[in-house]
Amino acid sequence: MEALWISSREQSRGPTRIGIVTDNTHPRPDSGQHSDPHLPTQYTPAEVEGPLYERWVERGYFEADAKSDKPPYTIVIPPPNVTGTLHLGHAFQHTLMDALTRRKRMQGYEALWLPGMDHAGIATQNKVEQQLAEEGKSRQDVGREEFVARTWRWKEEYGGRILGQMRRLGDGVDWSRERFTMDEGLSKAVQTIFKKLYDDELIYRAERIINWCPRCMTAISDIEVDYQDDDGELVSLRYGEGDDTVVVATTRVETMLGDTAVAVHPDDARYAHLVGRRIKLPLTDRTIPVVADEHVDPEFGTGAVKVTPAHDPNDFAIGRRHNLESLTVMDERAVITAPGPFQGLDRFEARSAIVEALREQGRIVAEKRPYVHSVGHCSRCKTTIEPRLSLQWWVKVEPLARAAGDAVRDGRVRIHPQEMEKRYFDWVDNMHDWCISRQLWWGHRIPVWYGPNGEQVCVGPDEQPPPAAEGWTQDSDVLDTWFSSGLWPFSTLGWPEQTPDLAKFYPTDVLLTGHDIIFFWVARMMMFGLYAMDGVAPFHTIALTGLVRDEFGKKMSKSNPNSVDPLDWMNAYGSDAVRFTLARGANPGADVPIGEDWVQASRNFANKVWNATRFALMNGATVEGPLPAPEEMSATDRWVLSRLNTVVAEVDAFYDDYQFAKLSDGLYHFAWDEVFDWYVELSKTTFLKGGDPARVSGRVLGEVLDVTLRLLHPIVPFVTETLWTTLTGKETVVTADWPRDSGFRDAAAEAEIAEVQRLVTEVRRFRNDQGLQPGQRVPAELTLAGTLLPPHEDAIRQLLRLQPAGEGFHATATLPVGSARVALDLSGAIDVAAERKRLAKDLAAAEKEKQQAERKLGNDSFLGKAPEKVVEGIRTRLAAADEDIARITAQLAALPAG
Incomplete structure (x- = not known):
């Protein structure tokens, strides 16, 4: 019989029709959302998400009531x-x-x-100023009142684009x-x-040093300054004459025009004779004092620093302590205002001109170029920040x-x-x-x-x-x-x-x-x-x-090719896929790497959930009536309900601890691995046979899907709403009850299904090792006496593509799995000679790996010098090699003679 389910590899190619419908088909309750009694063969997010979101909003599901008695x-x-x-x-x-x-x-x-x-x-003022600039105007040209009115008009016309995009994402605001x-x-x-x-x-008003943006023409706070390493120059200058000279270094030579002191440390003997004296400030007609201040680090540079109180926060503090004058030598556009030959020059033009003038006077002691140092930039326009003395309001x-x-x-x-x-x-x-x-x-x-x-x-x-x-x-x-x-x-x-x-x-x-x-x-x-x-x-x-980064952990930036517009991914894969990918990467406080492949995988998961629910509806799943008593259920039914309640408890605990990655990953593996790949597969034969067992399993499957869809809904709201309302016939999952752990656990059933999973996994591995195709049927004899497996023989044979051992059966390979034995007749199913050759090659490689590991672990000199981590790694390699040797040897022994 053709498989009812599709492999994850096949799933990656897109939605696929599920194979068969039994006589137990359960018509989908009418939810008013589809005229067809069954779900479409394929989920198309673009057709579902927009209308569904607007229906949620129209029906007021997201509106909160301040008069409600609910907490x-x-x-x-x-x-x-x-x-x-x-x-x-x-x-x-x-x-x-x-x-x-x-x-x-x-x-x-x-x-x-x-x-x-x-x-x-x-940011908004800049937008409107750009519009004005295109008209050849400035905000000063139109005046404050008209500019503000124009900004409000801009806000109404262009602002709030993100609000529409929030609806697209599914924000339940x-x-x-x-x-x-x-x-x-x-x-x-x-x-x-x-x-x-x-x-x-x-709140008070005072003159302080602030961060000034000459482009935005405003003060900005410390936290709105982005620091980055820039290539600059470090220039060492000689102030004073004769014995009254001192060398200072600066990356902002232009600010020397506003110097009102040189500071040295009080305990620095090199400058003790200068403290309290005045020295000549180059390029000006002023003298400035040498002051002693503990802020100065005598070990850094020459141990002397220039003090410009109006253009540096540290210098401002020194100036306050020593009653120094604060001279502002630049205007709000960072143009030099100090009288003299540099007046009217931009700060960077002035920097070059002042260095040249100092060089002509022989005042330059040293120049280091390029000199990489941290420079503050306006986070809005990226202009270099200028520290500036200004009268401002403060908290x-x-x-x-x-x-x-x-x-x-x-x-x-x-x-x-x-x-x-x-x-x-x-x-x-x-x-x-x-x-x-x-x-x-x-x-x-x-x-x-x-x-x-x-x-x-x-x-x-x-x-x-x-x-x-x-x-x-x-x-x-x-x-x-x-x-x-x-x-x-x-x-x-x-x-x-x-x-x-x-x-x-x-x-x-x-x-x-x-x-x-x-x-x-x-x-x-x-x-x-x-x-x-x-x-x-x-x-x-x-x-x-944390912050979202690209799949290689690099910061996303509009200026880099790694920047992604989430709307592009939503258009391609659906909003649920983007949401699930982001949630599955959300570990508390940690950055989130994300790549398009991962969004594709989340889309595949949404398709898997869709196909599974479609299969369930076509094969008897129902949420009508109470769950059957445990004694009416099969071990498979009890196992999946036991696991379901465990998952409900785990999801609640993860939500309460903001562990979105763990809860998403847990739901992914429960839904895909346990429900779809095990429970559904193990239940196929039950559904095919019909009768009471099929009725019971149909109710259990309905319950599991009902709860699983509700658990998934907060993260993937669109596909779960469509499926849940189709499954239950109810109006919406948005206001449905959150699942609760009923306390039902069945350790015996979990142990029984674990034994089934172990046997199926081992035989599948053997089939794969022998080169058998997934759908290739092989005659087999199962010896299950003394195990928990007899009730599952039909399901095991279906899952493993094992035919009954008929006339002429000859066991060419026998696999012991616990107390069970699976004997297979591989005659004619594989090229024995080629397979023996391949396994012999693998065995030789494993034995070589073992010898190398044993040689290192037997070397006392190596063990004495190597880090414990390295030694532990070699022990792990040795253990893995032993396992490979045992496995390959068993495979060789299981091959048919010839």
């Missing part, structure tokens, strides 16, 4: 930039968040996954609660917390950061995996005050007004600003994007109003995000949540993921 479960989506599109990193994290939320919804929780977008200040960081409610939240921090003296973070650290230390918030705690503490325990003002027009404007006589007032959301007619003006800066997104877990639920949503869904349950934004976003949400919500942290668990 809440909340995740707020890390808001993607309004300028963004779906990339693999988004797809990865969204898959995991969706899986968590779908499972909790099925478990009976009032599950809210809240979506939204971030206004992305610099509550679209009725979609938020935007500049919508009316969130704007009120921003103004409220700014006012509260201001009144509590945790005093020390008390906020201390509270954020304490919440993790005392267990109110758990970081998973735990080893990531160190990275979190390294940040919150050493956080500097946060520069929150940005010199942009798109964003939340700072709610501070300045009066005509130097007055300053912070205005809350329900307060009237002072009148412009009396000379009051609002601060022109906007807030850092991370300021508003730091409020996300509670502002999206209606804060500062005490809304039903806030009462029901705050604090959120888990923040699932990449470990790379602990500093950007996680710490800021912790600080603001604890501050605004009376010490209640914004989430119970911070589950940190």
